Amino acid sequence: MGAPARRGDPQRRMRPGGRSARVNEAVLAAVLDEIVESGYSKLSFERVAGRAGVHKATLYRRWANKEELVAEALLARSASAVPVPDTGSLREDLRRLAHAIVAHISSPSGQALLRTLVSDAGRDPEIAMAGRTFWSERFARAGAIVERGVARGELPPDTDAAFFIERLISPLFLRLLVTAEPIDTAYADRIVDALCPGSGAGPD
Amino acid sequence: MGAPARRGDPQRRMRPGGRSARVNEAVLAAVLDEIVESGYSKLSFERVAGRAGVHKATLYRRWANKEELVAEALLARSASAVPVPDTGSLREDLRRLAHAIVAHISSPSGQALLRTLVSDAGRDPEIAMAGRTFWSERFARAGAIVERGVARGELPPDTDAAFFIERLISPLFLRLLVTAEPIDTAYADRIVDALCPGSGAGPD
Known part of the structure; x- marks a missing residue:
């Protein structure tokens, strides 16, 4: 609780409820939808942001790169499925x-x-x-x-x-x-x- | 031995040695090379014949369709590998x-x-x-x-x-x-x- 939230810190990103959690969920779902529709090679922060209806800057603040974003999207999906x-x-x-x-x-x-x-x-x-x-x-x-x-x-x-x-x-x-x-x-x-x-x- | 060779008869196609066996081998190798290079959807008897250096009619005499040709090519490869x-x-x-x-x-x-x-x-x-x-x-x-x-x-x-x-x-x-x-x-x-x-x- 006392430590400042860092970029890439799952605690910060996965905080349940609230706007932050809803954005997170929308982004991670958009990542997987984009992959299934167009494949990984065409995946970009811009396309994911557009699909999830959030600013691209929001993604850059939370995920360092595509790999990290995709790994987290897959883990979130499999944890629920x-x-x-x-x-x-x-x-x-x-x-x-x-x-x-x-x-x-x-x-x-x-x-x-x-x-x-x-x-x-x-x-x-x-x-x-x-x-x-x-x-x-x-x-x-x-x-x-x-x-x-x-x-x-x-x-x-x-x-x-x-x-x-x-x-x-x-x-x-x-x-x-x-x-x-x-x-x-x-x-x-x-x-x-x-x-x-x-x-x-x-x-x- | 007494029965006439039928189209699709493995005995006839797999007879060791001789021109028939060499053609067979060249065709089956060409099938797999074509699949790896261009995928199954682009595979055709014409392309396989061209690659193997045989007449298209030779393929039609020996194999009824692409599926049969591919299944046999895979079996031949795996039997040797x-x-x-x-x-x-x-x-x-x-x-x-x-x-x-x-x-x-x-x-x-x-x-x-x-x-x-x-x-x-x-x-x-x-x-x-x-x-x-x-x-x-x-x-x-x-x-x-x-x-x-x-x-x-x-x-x-x-x-x-x-x-x-x-x-x-x-x-x-x-x-x-x-x-x-x-x-x-x-x-x-x-x-x-x-x-x-x-x-x-x-x-x-």
Whole structure:
């Protein structure tokens, strides 16, 4: 509270309620809409400001560059679309997370965003870097599920949280992006069962 | 031998040696080069014939349409770049397969092809369908590794071969296409170890 707000300080930007928070929300939504419509290469502070109905200077005060803006927009979207659950049960947390991912990547907007990111990342190192920042933060947040499972004795102490989450979500992305096989919650549950052997098919 | 060769008959097309096989090889390589350079939407029998230095009529005699031609070109490439091993050991077969995939998707040509397929598949149902034909055939071939492991008692009898192969290769594709984390043989070995628990870190 006592420290002065700095540019790039999430506390300042994410303060709930008030005009500042509403501007933030509008800007971050505009970023993702622009990416899906026109791709990362055409994204600019000017276009985002125009779409969000705010002054360009407002964006420059809050975000240092496009990469930072995009990484934050992706984190905000995924935090609302795919929240990280904490039910007290590893299996239930994994199921809820996987089901939310299935719903998100099955939705037209989620799918369009993801496909654009993947396509653009192959061509543009800057968006690849923004994506990498985003994913490593997302994996750290989702990894909390695994760490809590380890703390409760549901997983061995040497479990690598990021590797565990990779094995949870990668089959879903393989089907979405590569093999075009169907993705549903039953498939998500099979992945969870394969990762939590011995705990049966039902909830804990 | 007695049956007449039909259009679309792989026996006739894949006959080793001779002019027919050389034409086949040139055409299939030209298909993939065209896709990487210009994308699936611009692919035509005319362009492929020009690049391969054969008559367009030759292509029409051998392939019914673009989808069939592309699926066969992908299968031929993957059969040579990522052969399905049969060493007598599940773990060793999985390691060799995973290492070959790492080498292939780390190579500029393999990566360019894969990225183009993924990008195009998001936009074009026809290439998505060709990709689906290709992947389901690839998974069936790689699944033989799992089936032999089941037959040798290295895996439970109810093991789903395709699902097993999905869990083997999906973390590699996640890193390549989505998270941009590094991909190497050590990572491939970790995936194999996670899928073959209890058999130790060394070869069988």
